[in-house]
Amino acid sequence: KQEVTQIPAALSVPEGENLVLNCSFTDSAIYNLQWFRQDPGKGLTSLLLIQSSQREQTSGRLNASLDKSSGRSTLYIAASQPGDSATYLCAVGGWNQLTFGKGTKLSVIP
């Protein structure tokens, strides 16, 4: 059974700092990996999708990497802003199912 772990559970940084969120998974037989953002009490917004054959994806200030062999992914956020404050969820895609980590709660202090 796939298990997804996200470290750290919470992170507080000053505005402008670059940061890395980590995601690890136990079964490397994945179809894809997706990073989401969730604001309090709200649904999920897709940030980046990495197919199993890809190593990284970039969107604006966000860069996500995938290393299937080691079961790891990272989400890099450059020049963080207070508007980046949210919970970031990593989800690993298997056949017809996503397995989620518990998320990293990010606070960016002005």
Added chain:
Amino acid sequence: SAVISQKPSRDICQRGTSLTIQCQVDSQVTMMFWYRQQPGQSLTLIATANQGSEATYESGFVIDKFPISRPNLTFSTLTVSNMSPEDSSIYLCSVVRTEINTEAFFGQGTRLTVV
């Protein structure tokens, strides 16, 4: 991206009653998924809603408690039946647009509180 409209966005319900949550997608999709997010926890898949056949439930979830309808390729409902305070969660519907790199999209969620 897929536009998913989910309603209600939140509700407070009495124990023993039932609530039906609706999910409308802006285009036809083969599979829709229903998730539960309990307070402080991550998302857990309840079931996959298939058009033209019964939903497929994950371990720990049963049809009598969470009946699902899928009348067409753009709409689904999830009912939370005979509610108890333990059902207080955020419920989310999701679709996968397989023609767009299998990216998953989510509705804005329904925040349910059972009192």
